[in-house]
Amino acid sequence: MKLPIEASDDDGILTKNGTMIYGKEDDAVTIGVQPLKDETGNVSFEGVRTLITINESTASKEYTFAYDLPEGYSLITAKDYYRDIIDNEAVNENDYDTGEVYIVNKDNVIDTVIDAAWAVDANGNDVDTYYVVNGNILTQVVNFDEKTTFPVIADPSAWKIAKLVVLAYAAGDAKKYARHIGGSFKNLCEIILGIDTIKSQCKF
Template sequence: MKKVLLIILSGLLIFPSNLVSATGVSTDKSRAKILSQSIEKQTGVSDIIKSNLNEDIYTDNTSIYLPNNGTDNVKISDLENKKDSFEIILPKEANNSTPKTSANGTIVYNNEVNNNANIALQPTNDGIRSLVIINNLSASKEYTFGFNLPKGSRLITAKEYLGAEYDTKEVYVVNEDNIITSIISPPWAKDANGSKVPTYYKVEGNKLIQVVEFTKKNAFPIVADPSAWKVTKCITSITLILASVALPALKIVKIKKYIKELGGIKMTVMLLMGTANAKEKVATIGALAAEISGITDIHDNCF
């Protein structure tokens, strides 16, 4: 069973334009440097893969191609199964921009024509972390990532895939067999005071739209960032169970319930594999483990 690629699209940075101009310069290079430093302060840099644009980055069984123009697409290639390869179309705010790469590997697509918002990317060991940089209150509250998917694949929300009662706020890429091949982590946002800013995804066909409901009451900058995570075959094993007709319906319902309580499929697998601290979720992870312990594929790939 192949490894699943995690695509992280929910990183978000809202950044005031007056901070950018505080240096007294507005060159493309200096502005990109300030933005990348602010992003890296929130995301950290330990998991970023330093790369050259227009070259493939290899991570496990996947290669990632980052364009040297924001109008071009990010290409995700599955080296084991070419038919699961796809492309990501960056939001229009990246159009016609020449990216600047920081010393740590953050790539800022700095569009000087539209300073309301910019796009940044961080390639990691697990996929792509994407960040929207919102510079002022005149910026859009919606940012659209397009997906060129393989034939038969589609985007689907966790609400639709798992059911409204078990919605984890994730978005999945599923193949023609309705098996998850990529995960987009739930979005979140906080302002400079640590207050949460409402943010969520909309899916329209093969478009993923991140909505950020910031207001003039928010303190800038506002930062949201999901941690990168190493995905394993365990995800595929669990999603095959969710699509199974061989297991009792009640068991599948229980598994979905525990997945929601644990924070989504990604977090569930992290807890099962011991790569996250269970803390107050010890009882729930134990209950889930009891439900799936007798399933051979789960045992082989998750424990």
């Protein structure tokens, strides 16, 4: 994953907790990158949290991440991943349009989950935000306005599934299970493996 242009000209500063900070305090935008790793039972998680701090209204509303993916891999929204279920079965489309984005391999197996976009302002109010996928490019749009109190924090976090996908597909077609529980891949994992809670927002 390549960082947005707002961070591309900065070498970054490594903090004590292992987070790389790109940008200075008086910049319109600063970006923090933190590696994530955890193992719960038979499930291994590896991921990255990208904290976008938007400090003022002059900042961009779009933050674009280019993914250098192996051959045959691609980015796909949850809505598009479950498109055959949505189109062919009597289901509520919103149950499958979770806002997540997946990285899938050549066999359409989910390799990485990018959590649904979120953003909050300095008062804790939600700021309208969403992803746009174009090929191997993921853009997070953050629609702050004149009512927004800065700074705004956005966090496009991604977690890679090391063992989970293997177990899920050994149990059968993941989409078959999704028919019964909606489109959230996180919920699908809980059903198949009997996990009560998969740590939310990658905050391990």
